[in-house]
Amino acid sequence: MFALRTASLVAATLSTGLIAGVFYAYATSVMGALGRADDRTFVDVMQKINVVIINPWFMIGFMGTVGFTVLAAALHLGKDSRTTLIWIGVALLLNIIAFGVTSGLNVPLNNQLANAGDVGQIGDLAAVRSQFESSWVAWNVVRAVIHTLAFLVLMGALFVAGMQHAKASPAAAAPIQTYRQVAPQPGFGAPQQPGFHYLAQPGFPSARQ
Incomplete structure (x- = not known):
């Protein structure tokens, strides 16, 4: 129409x-x-x-x-x-x-x-x-x-x-989950494995370890 x-x-x-x-x-x-x-x-x-x-x-x-x-x-x-x-x-x-x-x-x-x-x-x-x-x-x-x-x-x-x-006609796009690379933080909760981990963070491209 x-x-x-x-x-x-x-x-x-x-x-x-x-x-x-x-x-x-x-x-x-x-x-x-x-x-x-x-x-x-x-x-x-x-x-x-x-x-x-x-x-x-x-x-x-x-x-x-x-x-x-x-x-x-x-x-x-x-x-x-x-x-x-x-x-x-x-x-x-x-x-x-x-x-x-x-x-x-x-x-x-x-x-x-x-x-x-x-x-x-x-x-x-x-x-x-x-x-x-x-x-x-x-x-x-x-x-x-x-x-x-x-x-x-x-x-x-x-x-x-x-x-x-x-x-x-508002945009109906779903929010996109993005990640950033962070170093492990020892001393909190379960022992951390060596290497890097990824946390949700808006504004950065997604990645996998």
Whole structure:
């Protein structure tokens, strides 16, 4: 069960980190570069990006931010994982909010840009760009920040889960009897035979005479 729980939590963390990284890349490089381009280039490139990005690799990560986190939460139900579940719950809430920003704000703007038609047929490219760019860029920053926070919380959940598992699995190794070599002590009890004898003593390797 621990392995399945860990796998689901790793999947949630990885998908959230990847999507946060995609949106971070948009915010720190892609949109900055396109911001310096002319209207025709901006509209043309963004229309193409919004088509190309709908692929299985992106969608697995994007849907996984919520889906894998829900799975991790479901597998951590129970008293023994209550602390970890709290962390996962916070991350799930953050991922749902970020998912909602994308679905409810960025995607409609993408559709609006697509509905403007072929870039060669748009009469007022500047107007199409102005209705899209500033809002899309702002909401992209918001979702990037929220997904990043969710990623950090999930990293905390992984750490807490590991600590809880370690506490619940104490070492059960039996104490090891070890010996040390001592010289015989005459005058006490039965006569001692010549040679050396061995007494139990922790911290030394065992030996035989």
